[in-house]
Amino acid sequence: MTNPILENVEFDDDGFMIDPNAWTAEIGEAIAAREELPLTDRHWVVINFARQEFDANDEAPTLRRITKTTDVDTKELYKLFPGGPAKKAAMVAGLGKPTGCI
Amino acid sequence: MKTFLILGGGTGGTMVANKMSHHLDPAEWKIIVVDENENHYYQPGFLFIPFGIYSPADVVKPKRDFYPQNVEFVLSKIEMIEPDQNRVKLEKGKRTITYDTLVIATGSRIAPGETPGLLDNGWHKNVFDFYTIEGATALSRFLKFWKGGRLVLNVAEMPIKCPVAPLEFLFLADWFFHERGIRDDVEIIFATPLPGAFTKPRASSILGDMLEGKNIKIEADFNIMEVDHTQKAIRSYDEREIPFDLLVSIPTNMGSEVIERSGMGDELSFVPTDKHTLRSKKWENVWVIGDAGNTPTSKAGSVAHFMLDVIVENILRQMEGLEPLAKFDGHANCFIESGFDKGILIDFNYDVEPLPGKYPLPGFGPFSLLKESAANHWGKMTFRWVYWNMLLKGEEMPFESQMSMAGKWK
Numbered sequence: 001m002t003n004p005i006l007e008n009v010e011f012d013d014d015g016f017m018i019d020p021n022a023w024t025a026e027i028g029e030a031i032a033a034r035e036e037l038p039l040t041d042r043h044w045v046v047i048n049f050a051r052q053e054f055d056a057n058d059e060a061p062t063l064r065r066i067t068k069t070t071d072v073d074t075k076e077l078y079k080l081f082p083g084g085p086a087k088k089a090a091m092v093a094g095l096g097k098p099t100g101c102i
Numbered sequence: 103m104k105t106f107l108i109l110g111g112g113t114g115g116t117m118v119a120n121k122m123s124h125h126l127d128p129a130e131w132k133i134i135v136v137d138e139n140e141n142h143y144y145q146p147g148f149l150f151i152p153f154g155i156y157s158p159a160d161v162v163k164p165k166r167d168f169y170p171q172n173v174e175f176v177l178s179k180i181e182m183i184e185p186d187q188n189r190v191k192l193e194k195g196k197r198t199i200t201y202d203t204l205v206i207a208t209g210s211r212i213a214p215g216e217t218p219g220l221l222d223n224g225w226h227k228n229v230f231d232f233y234t235i236e237g238a239t240a241l242s243r244f245l246k247f248w249k250g251g252r253l254v255l256n257v258a259e260m261p262i263k264c265p266v267a268p269l270e271f272l273f274l275a276d277w278f279f280h281e282r283g284i285r286d287d288v289e290i291i292f293a294t295p296l297p298g299a300f301t302k303p304r305a306s307s308i309l310g311d312m313l314e315g316k317n318i319k320i321e322a323d324f325n326i327m328e329v330d331h332t333q334k335a336i337r338s339y340d341e342r343e344i345p346f347d348l349l350v351s352i353p354t355n356m357g358s359e360v361i362e363r364s365g366m367g368d369e370l371s372f373v374p375t376d377k378h379t380l381r382s383k384k385w386e387n388v389w390v391i392g393d394a395g396n397t398p399t400s401k402a403g404s405v406a407h408f409m410l411d412v413i414v415e416n417i418l419r420q421m422e423g424l425e426p427l428a429k430f431d432g433h434a435n436c437f438i439e440s441g442f443d444k445g446i447l448i449d450f451n452y453d454v455e456p457l458p459g460k461y462p463l464p465g466f467g468p469f470s471l472l473k474e475s476a477a478n479h480w481g482k483m484t485f486r487w488v489y490w491n492m493l494l495k496g497e498e499m500p501f502e503s504q505m506s507m508a509g510k511w512k
């Protein structure tokens with residue numbers, strides 16, 4: 001059963017949105033529900049920051065950037081997004097899979 | 103008289119000084135290089151010191167030997183860069199230099215203080231880095247008499263300079279313990295924040311297979327939270343714990359502290375740089391070469407060399423009032439020493455991942471891409487001579503700055 005909100009959203013094989021500009025907060029909620037990740041205000045601090053950074057730089061922020069700029073520290077990030085905060089936060093925020101590094 | 107100021111006289115700074123001295127009229131321009139360290143270290147050689155293949159003396163020469171006659175070398179710490187005022191403050195004599203064109207070549211450094219516990223009691227006793235001459239030398243003393251146990255190699259955080267160096271260390275460690283006859287007594291574990299052996303998929307799978315073949319275990323997606331000296335273990339944020347007898351760490355890599363002090367860096371103190379023109383994103387007369395910038399390619403001497411032609415051409419264009427050309431493609435190539443007198447070569451750029459094939463002459467080589475060969479090992483060992491005698495002088499090398507697809511298999 002897919003959530004009707006997600007029916008018209010395009011995803012890649014790993015479940016990341018293909019067009020970050022099509023993202024809305026409702027879609028974010030629905031992706032989180034699909035990932036079985038109930039969202040709290042603290043999640044939204046991270047998600048909103050990630051969106052803001054993406055709008056400004058066309059790139060998802062690194063974990064270090066998130067922890068340096070918001071009041072969420074690395075430990076909390078891992079609690080909020082179990083199984084890899086970089087990937088999970090980008091996924092819920094509708095951003096592409098982080099390219100990681102070089 | 104105009105001033106062409108180069109901050110940092112390592113690999114990139116030395117190349118720029120040499121190249122620009124051919125182009126700039128000494129009656130019009132003064133070239134100044136500032137660096138706080140008299141010694142030029144051949145950093146790729148640090149890899150071989152722990153295993154006794156090179157001694158510290160094999161990797162160091164005086165910096166001054168590599169600057170041209172008409173360049174002024176100032177031995178001083180750089181205290182502050184004030185790009186809005188076009189000036190730089192030095193520690194020595196509280197000198198201030200006003201510049202017309204600035205090149206930042208202050209490199210990257212390890213920042214072990216970023217990981218809680220890393221600098222505690224065990225630092226350089228049973229916890230080592232090999233990215234500094236001190237760390238590599240201390241580790242060589244330790245390994246000389248080590249009887250075996252659990253060796254854990256950990257990469258704290260990406261990006262790091264020379265991202266293949268950890269793999270080379272593992273391959274050489276496997277060889278070294280074999281030679282010493284204690285390989286069966288050493289367990290080798292690679293704890294990395296990456297999902298696999300390397301950053302790019304094709305190379306990652308080939309290199310991952312090689313690690314497995316050498317009985318080196320990968321602990322992937324491992325983001326280190328702390329080093330616990332009493333328990334002799336490292337822990338990750340997702341609460342995995344790996345015990346060690348010997349920890350070799352590649353600590354967080356950051357840009358120079360002066361970049362942070364001057365408010366010119368990103369969260370890792372790397373200077374935001376246009377990845378195709380190599381100019382600062384913020385200041386028109388500030389250029390960045392080598393590890394100091396945030397360009398999304400490998401931080402390596404070979405990359406600094408590929409950047410050289412582009413940056414010099416763009417600076418000369420700017421002096422003529424022309425716009426810079428977006429020519430840098432992220433070209434990187436690295437020899438990967440794989441132990442037992444063999445090596446691998448990888449060649450890639452922003453868009454194309456490392457592929458198998460032959461290099462630099464399509465079909466002939468002599469180097470094989472993404473494949474072990476004796477010629478690649480020879481290439482790696484010759485690189486030291488090439489580095490001192492050709493690369494630092496900014497001389498032409500038999501490789502193009504832009505990557506080529508010739509000789510590669512998709």
Ligand SMILES: Cc1cc2nc3c(=O)[nH]c(=O)nc-3n(C[C@H](O)[C@H](O)[C@H](O)COP(=O)(O)OP(=O)(O)OC[C@H]3O[C@@H](n4cnc5c(N)ncnc54)[C@H](O)[C@@H]3O)c2cc1C
Nearest residue numbers: 110112113114138145146180209264358392393402403404
């Ligand atoms: C273990 C290891 C293995 C490597 N292997 C390879 C390899 O096989 N192939 C390869 O191509 N590359 C390799 N590299 C990477 C290569 O050495 C670097 O990428 C290259 O040296 C970068 O050049 P750079 O000019 O940017 O910085 P550097 O050469 O590091 O120069 C920076 C200079 O800036 C000076 N400086 C910084 N801050 C200040 C300040 N505040 N005041 C005054 N001076 C300052 C420093 O003293 C230094 O001399 C390796 C590196 C390591 C550590």
